[in-house]
Amino acid sequence: MTASRTSTQDDPRVDPPLYAGLTVDHSSTVDRVADELRRAVFDGELESGTPLREVALASSLGVSRPTVREALALLVTEGLAVREPHRGVSVASPDPDSVRDLCRARLVLEDAGVRHWPQAEAAARERVRTTLAAYTGAVRAGAGYRELNERHLAFHVSLVELTGSPRLVAAQESLVRELRLALAQVERIRRNAHDQADTHAELLALLEADDVPGAQAFLVRHLADAEEAILAALDLRAEEAASAGTAR
Amino acid sequence: MTASRTSTQDDPRVDPPLYAGLTVDHSSTVDRVADELRRAVFDGELESGTPLREVALASSLGVSRPTVREALALLVTEGLAVREPHRGVSVASPDPDSVRDLCRARLVLEDAGVRHWPQAEAAARERVRTTLAAYTGAVRAGAGYRELNERHLAFHVSLVELTGSPRLVAAQESLVRELRLALAQVERIRRNAHDQADTHAELLALLEADDVPGAQAFLVRHLADAEEAILAALDLRAEEAASAGTAR
DNA sequence: GAATGTCAGATTGTCGGACAATCTTACATC
DNA sequence: GATGTAAGATTGTCCGACAATCTGACATTC
Numbered sequence: 001m002t003a004s005r006t007s008t009q010d011d012p013r014v015d016p017p018l019y020a021g022l023t024v025d026h027s028s029t030v031d032r033v034a035d036e037l038r039r040a041v042f043d044g045e046l047e048s049g050t051p052l053r054e055v056a057l058a059s060s061l062g063v064s065r066p067t068v069r070e071a072l073a074l075l076v077t078e079g080l081a082v083r084e085p086h087r088g089v090s091v092a093s094p095d096p097d098s099v100r101d102l103c104r105a106r107l108v109l110e111d112a113g114v115r116h117w118p119q120a121e122a123a124a125r126e127r128v129r130t131t132l133a134a135y136t137g138a139v140r141a142g143a144g145y146r147e148l149n150e151r152h153l154a155f156h157v158s159l160v161e162l163t164g165s166p167r168l169v170a171a172q173e174s175l176v177r178e179l180r181l182a183l184a185q186v187e188r189i190r191r192n193a194h195d196q197a198d199t200h201a202e203l204l205a206l207l208e209a210d211d212v213p214g215a216q217a218f219l220v221r222h223l224a225d226a227e228e229a230i231l232a233a234l235d236l237r238a239e240e241a242a243s244a245g246t247a248r
Numbered sequence: 249m250t251a252s253r254t255s256t257q258d259d260p261r262v263d264p265p266l267y268a269g270l271t272v273d274h275s276s277t278v279d280r281v282a283d284e285l286r287r288a289v290f291d292g293e294l295e296s297g298t299p300l301r302e303v304a305l306a307s308s309l310g311v312s313r314p315t316v317r318e319a320l321a322l323l324v325t326e327g328l329a330v331r332e333p334h335r336g337v338s339v340a341s342p343d344p345d346s347v348r349d350l351c352r353a354r355l356v357l358e359d360a361g362v363r364h365w366p367q368a369e370a371a372a373r374e375r376v377r378t379t380l381a382a383y384t385g386a387v388r389a390g391a392g393y394r395e396l397n398e399r400h401l402a403f404h405v406s407l408v409e410l411t412g413s414p415r416l417v418a419a420q421e422s423l424v425r426e427l428r429l430a431l432a433q434v435e436r437i438r439r440n441a442h443d444q445a446d447t448h449a450e451l452l453a454l455l456e457a458d459d460v461p462g463a464q465a466f467l468v469r470h471l472a473d474a475e476e477a478i479l480a481a482l483d484l485r486a487e488e489a490a491s492a493g494t495a496r
Numbered sequence: 497g498a499a500t501g502t503c504a505g506a507t508t509g510t511c512g513g514a515c516a517a518t519c520t521t522a523c524a525t526c
Numbered sequence: 527g528a529t530g531t532a533a534g535a536t537t538g539t540c541c542g543a544c545a546a547t548c549t550g551a552c553a554t555t556c
Contacts, residue, residue, distance in 0.1 A: 105415040108360040167353040171419040
């Protein structure tokens with residue numbers, strides 16, 4: 001309620017629609033620390049399970065302990081880290097059950113978005129097209145697997161945006177964040193992202209043809225495939241970790 | 249991922265299934281402060297828009313400012329309060345757009361739950377029945393409107409539990425929390441909750457008959473009615489506030 | 497008279513230090 | 527082998543302090 005504590009402020013006092021494109025960074029230190037931690041987690045610099053010590057992070061980042069604490073609390077509510085009372089927070093470790101749940105949940109949200117396609121606002125439909133174009137463009141440009149993941153997940157978020165519901169989009173973004181964590185942990189080993197640009201183009205084609213049931217069925221298959229791929233990679237990663245453990 | 253920082257811990261070290269029913273309150277001071285604030289908000293003690301000053305709350309609750317800050321951060325992430333940079337946090341004020349979004353979003357989640365009825369686990373189905381029974385029981389017992397709201401919303405959460413997805417349930421609980429806030433603000437004026445026990449019984453009957461499409465259609469109507477009722481009450485409340493403002 | 501500059505008060509954002517409570521680990525004891 | 531004890535580390539909570547920022551009132555300038 002009373003949403004939008006966002007940056008851009010359209011103040012009614014300033015009459016002319018001037019001063020567009022001017023923005024000031026209103027981010028707090030806590031936000032920047034949280035951003036840095038997220039980046040490190042997504043980039044695989046922080047392996048899953050790694051403890052995030054408050055004092056160490058504070059001195060390392062040049063901020064105070066309360067600031068780090070607040071940032072860690074953010075990560076915890078986002079599901080990127082877990083807090084065990086009196087034991088501190090550590091990077092969350094994706095387990096198969098979590099991945100399965102993530103995929104089931106996002107199927108519900110993305111399916112809702114696809115169903116809304118006919119009634120969706122033109123702007124939302126256009127956003128689906130542009131995010132897909134950005135994805136395929138990145139694929140053709142031979143972008144790194146991290147950027148490909150970004151673009152890929154952005155497309156799936158844009159599907160939920162078809163519902164026009166900010167809260168559903170927020171929920172999807174939360175799911176995608178956790179998924180990104182899982183992917184980051186997986187891709188520390190297999191440093192590649194599937195090229196699924198064609199697959200997604202096919203999905204969009206079905207939508208453009210107003211074939212909603214077809215798009216739904218397509219989405220079900222696509223997400224099932226994705227789930228299977230992630231689980232397989234996760235399994236492979238667990239095996240390697242186990243063999244590394246016994247070898248030691 | 250690696251969920252459950254919950255209270256009950258099933259430790260594999262203790263062999264006999266003894267010590268059941270023994271629990272220790274592991275809640276932190278922050279949690280208790282947050283609980284108290286939620287209660288005050290839901291009970292209408294704190295009107296929407298009321299600023300939540302850190303120092304005042306700290307001295308009033310007998311805790312330190314950092315503790316209050318952390319609790320307020322929790323409320324903000326839950327959507328029960330909003331933080332404006334350098335201006336502090338205040339109780340969120342439900343506006344019509346938010347209510348519409350909440351209803352649209354929960355329709356997606358609850359509809360997903362209803363669709364899952366045939367494949368849902370027996371325990372989940374049983375939970376729907378028990379929460380409905382608790383609701384109707386409370387209605388017959390002439391419970392207060394607060395308890396009725398609790399039971400009513402619990403039923404709608406139980407519908408999402410049919411999906412078997414913890415994350416979807418968490419999302420629904422978040423939506424319901426915001427809805428509770430809106431209802432609390434509305435009911436400061438009209439201190440009554442609709443008796444919708446019969447309506448919900450009808451929904452369950454459709455499910456028991458495995459008439460999923462019927463249940464879906466029923467749910468759409470029911471949620472549309474609920475949305476309309478809340479919006480009307482909200483409108484009425486806004487009018488009273490306006491007239492009170494001009495009268496002063 | 498409207499826009500702008502300035503100041504004081506209030507509140508938050510961030511910091512540093514401090515201490516108690518708790519967990520872990522290792523060691524000692526029965 | 528189970529239990530008790532001590533040390534070290536880490537978190538949970540608190541206090542005090544200061545800078546940054548917002549608000550509002552007042553003075554200034556054109």
